[in-house]
Amino acid sequence: VVAVPAMLTDVAEIDALVEALEVRFLANRDEHLAFALLTDFRDAASAETGSDSALLAHARRAIDALNTKYLTVPCGGFYLFHRARVFSAGEGAWLGWERKRGKLEDFNRALRGDASRFVSIVGDVARLQQVQYVIALDADTALPRDAARLLAGTMAHPLNRPVYDAVLGRVTEGYAILQPRVEVSLASTARTRFARLFAGEPGIDPYTRAVSDVFQDLFQEGSFVGKGIYDVDMVTRALAGRLPDNRVLSHDLLEGAFARSGLVSDVVLVEDFPSAHAAEVSRRVRWVRGDWQIASWLRRRVPTTGARVANPLSLLSQWKILDNLRRSVLPVALLALLAVGWARAETAPFATLAVATLLVLPGALAAVTALWRRPDEQRRWAHAKEIARGVLRQLAREGFALAALPYDALRTVDAIGRTLYRLTISHRHLLVWRTASDAQRAAQVGLVGSFLGLWVGPTLAIAATVTLGMTTPATLFWAGPILLTWLVMPALSWWLSRPLSSPRARLEPDDVAFLRAVARRTWRFFETFVGAEDHYLPPDNFQEDPPVGIAHRTSPTNIGLSLTANLAAYDLGYITAGGLLRRTSLTLESLGRLHRHRGHFYNWYDTRTLEPLPPTYISTVDSGNLSGHLLTLASGLEELVSAPTLGPQIRAGLVDTL
Secondary structure, three states: EEEEEEEEEEEHHHHHHHHHHHHHHHHOOOOOOOOOEEEOOOOEEOOOOOOOOHHHHHHHHHHHHHHHHHOOOOOOOEEEEEEOOOOEOOOOOOEOHHHHHHHHHHHHHHOOOOOOOOOOOEOHHHOOOOOEEEEOOOEEEOOOHHHHHHHHHOOOOOOHHOOEOOOOOOOOOOOOOOEEEEEEOOHHHHEEEHHHHHHHOOOOOOOOOOOOOOHHHHOOOOOOOOOOEEEHHHHHHHOOOOOOOOOOOOOOOHHHHHHOOEEEEEEEEEEEEOOHHHHHHHHHHHHHHHHOOHHHHHEEEEEOOOOOOOOOOOOHHHHHHHHHHHOOOHHHEEEEEEHHOOOOOOOOOHHHHHHHHHHHHHHHHHHHHHHOOOOOOOOOHHHHHHHHHHHHHHHHHHHHHHOOOOHHHHHHHHHHHHHHHHHHHHHOOOOOOOOHHHHHOOOOOOHHHHHHOHHEEEEEEHHHHHHHHOOOOHHHHHHHHHHHHHHHHHHHHHHOOOEEEOOOOOOEEEEEEHHHHHHHHHHHHHHHHOOHHHOOOOOOEEEEEOOEEEEOOOOOOHHHHHHHHHHHHHHHHHOOHHHHHHHHHEEEEHHHOOEEEEEEEEEEOOOOOOOOOOOOOOOOHHHHHHHHHHHHHHHHHHHHHHHOOOHHHHHHHHHHHH
């Protein structure tokens, strides 16, 4: 089952969730694979609100519509599992129990016969009782083609099957969770300069990019980040009673520690990257809060749903927790280093250079390493140019990080302070959380709003400039450039986070004339060679030098191009609607006479005899190309019904011809 925990916030959000679920299905069609939304409502002051019933009814109708639409398609079906709010004393509000973790735990129970935690279910739960694996995804996570099958196959491999140690209370061999590689979507990187700068290399490129993970490579154990496949029974057993209620916000790392997670680097999931700086910081702060909430799992005795017990986590898992804590305080440590170093003129150069080195050195080392890994087929200058672009991009990222240092340090201290206060004193609001879409909407502010939100940078820059100018003026030579970046940080954040608008291409008259001339010469090939001698099927090529002539063979791709070439010729005014229909009919008639294998066209045919050319085989690429061309042709032919007999394009076509 592909399970997507989500919240029903409004009609538009529900439609987006259902559409994304359908896209995942279309990319991963399998009769043994089901798709489910696991939903809650927003937090509220009461168990129910006025909009709840309408939103739930809309979600039910949308899932029912999917099941009706694909009724005849072999698949596991579409499901909706919705929970009611329960009162949380810790949050002082009504919400879905334990948020995402609670939805998945309740779903695991439903897969084994206990669906009592869900108040509304769409779909036959009985069909899911034998489900062994669940692929958990976030609402914005895409599941590329056949990724589900690859994950299930990897999970089922004998060497990966989990082994539970009852004495230690966790999985010690194999994996109950597999974490795929997560890449950034192309669309999200094009929204703002900020996303383009920080998202890294978007898309899926398994041929040129190798992925390595230190923990997986050295210790055969990866880190779970909440998106992956898990063994239902083994995860349920490993986590039973382990995580206390109203306490754990970032549960992924602990789940991976108890159930043992592995990295699958050759299977990729795709998700959006925050398009605004404020949204990215909000996400990072949530991670910091979650990391500090599980710091108790570094102690000898750890909390559970009952009494504290001896810590069952391995030293490796505890190191991962400690490493996250170390990483979270890095902005505070760097700011403190600058403050201490700038206090005296003789230490100012060291402090400034040390911070700059700490930020720049990792990228510089990676660039030097990349220089020694030049592919044999790539020229040296092209390889060096590619590395130079990467270095400049890395410098820009680190420069922005340096400019944002005061703000990052303030937000980090605030997050850690709030977490420690809530853990030790108030014991409330440990599950405060908002969706990525909500954070993205809240991040859309103007220039004034950016200065109000990021006030700490300019304020600290002015205060430091005045203080240093009065006490140690010589320090300003080293501190000045950094203080300047702090001063302009709000404007920089606002500029980078502004939505990018794609400029519309405008062609000059000479460009249009050139392109139409090229189009007319291209059409001449189809007009001349797609004729009765070749049964109105396009020959593969015509060779002038040396004078070989026509290659009387064709493929599904060639045929599809010929059909859409007819349509393009009509749109450009080179043939009439009657000519388009005649040429299309003659080609389709010849297609009906070709020999096929189970409905599929072979990859090569003799255009004069219509016989398949040996060796006969089916090409999925060519068949897909033909399908795409036929869909385009169908849309174009439908427009002929309302088109005039002689449209204005005829005159333009005559001008091109003459």
